[in-house]
Amino acid sequence: AINSPKLVVQFFLYFFPVFTGNSDSFFPDVIQDIFLHLINRARHTLRITSPYLAIDEPMIRALCMAGDSGVKVQLMKILGKGLPAGLQNSLFSISNVVIQSSINSFNDMALSNGSAAASNIEGFVYTGMNAIYQTCLSFTSQNLGAKQIKRIRKTLIYCQIVVFVIGFVLGQVSFRLGNVLLGIYSSDPEVIAYGLVRLSYVGALYFICGMMDVMTGVMRGLGYSVLPMLVSLTGACAFRVIWIYTIFQANRTLNTLYASYPISWALTFTVHMICFLFAYRKLKKQNLEVL
Helix, strand or coil, X not given: CCCCHHHHHHXXXXXXXXXXXXXXXXXXXHHHHHHHHHHHCCCCEEECCCCCCCCCHHHHHHHHHHHHCCCEEECXXXXXHHHHHHHHHHHHHHHHHHHHHHHHCCCCHHHHHHHHHHHHHHHHHHHHHHHHHHHHHHHHHHHHHCCCXXXXXXXXXXXXXXXXXXXXXXXXXXXXXXXXXXXXXXXXXXXXXXXXXXXXXXXXXXXXXXXXXXXXHHHHHXXXXXXXXXXXXXXXXXXXXHHHHHHHHHCCCHHHHHCHHHHHHHHHHHHHHHHHXXXXXHHHHHHHHHC
């Protein structure tokens, strides 16, 4: 609870410009003062879990003083939660490089340009779906902290419905209006034709990727970071590499290459769902034992 008049005033001075539409704060250092004040008022445990923590000299001194006074300061969870997610995003580039190399193996500039243009269009769809992934992660962790276990399942259901609608609608729009959208990038009919082939497999079915990401979000919200990373890397990364060096090599067509996307998404989504069911059942059992 905030029982300091000074802290209440600081909150007001910072957030008042936000609600009134004025982006200029009268006190540029007010946010730092708020957090320093909170650190100084800690009595038992000070737990910082944000992966975006940037520590300057005043905050270092405040944290050291808190630790010297007997407050238990915890920062290590930042690495444990943030590193797997960052590692996953980095390693995902491996499968993308292999797929791009397979596209280049056709030695067709129009194909490469069409695939690149379609990929840019798919980026808009992904941005909309990624917002639901972030929502699911945040609401799941909040309900877990509040011990509202039943709300976690509702959060997952609602997020899956919303991400499906967003991904399906935007994906279909990108495919149905592919001629117009791809025409923004190139007027070459061959480039547009190749772009439409990719959109028919990736863009139109992109909602599966969104549903897969939501499952990743709910698992991370439950406190699991390494498990969803391993599942995603195995299903959406390693599976594509194996697909390209086996199935694609036996049938070197664009349809075979692009089919690796929705198949890997569906496979990864299924494994994530199984992991969630086990994790959710374990969480409910632990909650009943506490009660």
